[in-house]
Amino acid sequence: MKIFFSSILCFALAFTSCNKKSESIIVKVENPLPVDRSNETVEIKLADLQLTEVQKAYTNWGVNDVVTEKELVSQLIDQDGDGNWDLLIFQPEVKASSKMDFEIFPKKEAYQTDSVPTCYSRFVPERTDDYAWENDRVAFRTYGPKAQKMIEDSVPGGTLSSGMDAWLKRVEYPIINKWYEKYVSGTGTYHEDTGEGLDNFHVGKSRGIGGIAKKADTTYYYSKNFTSWKTITTGPLRTSFVLQYADWDASGKSISEEKHISLDRGQNLSKFELKINGVSSISTGITLHEKKGVTTTNKENGWMSYWEPHDGSELGLGIVTKPKNIIAFDKYDTTLKDESNLYAELELENGEVIYYAGFGWKKSKQFQNQKEWETYLADFAQKVNNPLKVTLP
Incomplete structure (x- = not known):
């Protein structure tokens, strides 16, 4: 009887396994x-x-x-x-x-999934109203409406910028919550490197790494801080979220802007999926900071780069997109504070375009020189233009 029962049990388990397989x-x-x-x-x-x-x-x-x-x-x-x-x-x-x-x-x-997974993002009300995101290689943040209003009301501590800030991490584990906790508790600052990296990347009015602008005549115009946010996912492989912006003016043209941003594990570049109304093209840019670095553009393969000395180390900034998206590059050099940027003007298709923007910090030991950084961008671009092909049954 026991043998009979055992046989039935084994058969049932095997049937369940086969059923799952089917x-x-x-x-x-x-x-x-x-x-x-x-x-x-x-x-x-x-x-x-x-x-x-x-x-x-x-x-x-x-x-x-x-x-x-x-x-x-x-x-x-x-x-x-x-x-x-x-x-x-x-x-x-x-x-x-x-x-x-x-x-x-x-x-x-x-x-x-983990409560704080490898690919993580969140709204940060404890530091005014940042939105921050990271993976195992890089981290970023940008700024919300409260930070904008503080500037407009002359309240100290605000930030007026739709540029994208780079947080130079050099560890694979998540740091966003840890760094903000130091800020809130007063036990430290993320502007000093204690072994994990730091925020010493200046954005100001610049486009930072991947902010957008619209050129009219000889002037670039851009939005203010994001007005709302929505987290879509965090997890072991991807974090993604959506930022909305108030309509903004570019020499008489009213522009609406929505950014769907995602960052995948193992990558240095965030993916930006834009929805824009009011114009047929938009420019994405990377700050030139003190203009002491080297710019490189490659329209044929769809990328641009800026490699610069940075606070005792070196830093590479880059943008990748499909070559067909690129209308022209523009190294915009001005005496106006924080407004010198390397731009790629991108054609919009039905009001949409996709590009990737990010950085590589020498101190993180991911890239040691300009050549390695540009090789990474070229390789990334090649793969964007020749994605893995999936065949479904």
Whole structure:
């Protein structure tokens, strides 16, 4: 009798396992380039998988390498905030000019992630009203309406800028909360490096790293601080959020602006997805600070760079986009404080355009010189223009 029961139990477990297997989906990922690929995110839209009613009942999905049967780190994302998962993302390692199969499989345990994951962002009301974001390599922040009003009301401590600030971290773990806690508690300051990095990147009125502007005649115009924010996701592989701005004027042209910003694990560049109304083109820029660095532009491959001496070290700033987006580059050199920037004018398609902006700090030991930084940008651009190809069943 015990043997009979045990056999039934084993059969039931085997049936459950087989049943789960039958509900899995195989997708193919192809690398079209003759170089190995890693730290690149594959996106699977769950709606494109044409799930059965049984499959739709699952609230968690994982990803396995079919050959090794090893589970990859993955992340589920609710893009529109309706309470249902829209995207499944993962970062495969794919050899040059090769294809790999991956199994998308249902998981019985509930989906969860760390409270402060590798790719993290949040609104920071305790430091006026910053919005800050980071991954395992870099960190950024930008400024909200309260900081703007403080400047307009002549209250000390405000910031008036739609530029993007770079936080020069040199550790892989999250630092945003830790650095702000030092500020709030008065136990330290993120303007001094105690081993993790620091904020010594000046933005002011400049575009920082990836802020936008519109040129009319010989003058660049730009928005003020963001007016509202919405966090979409944080997790092991990606953080993303949306910033809204008040309409702004560029020599008589009223411009509306929305930025959807995301940052993936292993990357130095944030992705900016713009929605702009009122003009047919927009410029994104990187500050030239003291104008002591070297600018490089490459329209054919879709990138621009500024490598500069920076507070006893060196710093590379860069922007990458598809070559077809670029109308022209403009090294805007002026005597006006903080207004010298290297710009790329980008053509809008139906009011939208995508670019990537970020930095590499020599002291983080990620890049040692201008050549290494520009090689990274060129490689990043090549992969943006030749993404991993996903074939669904």
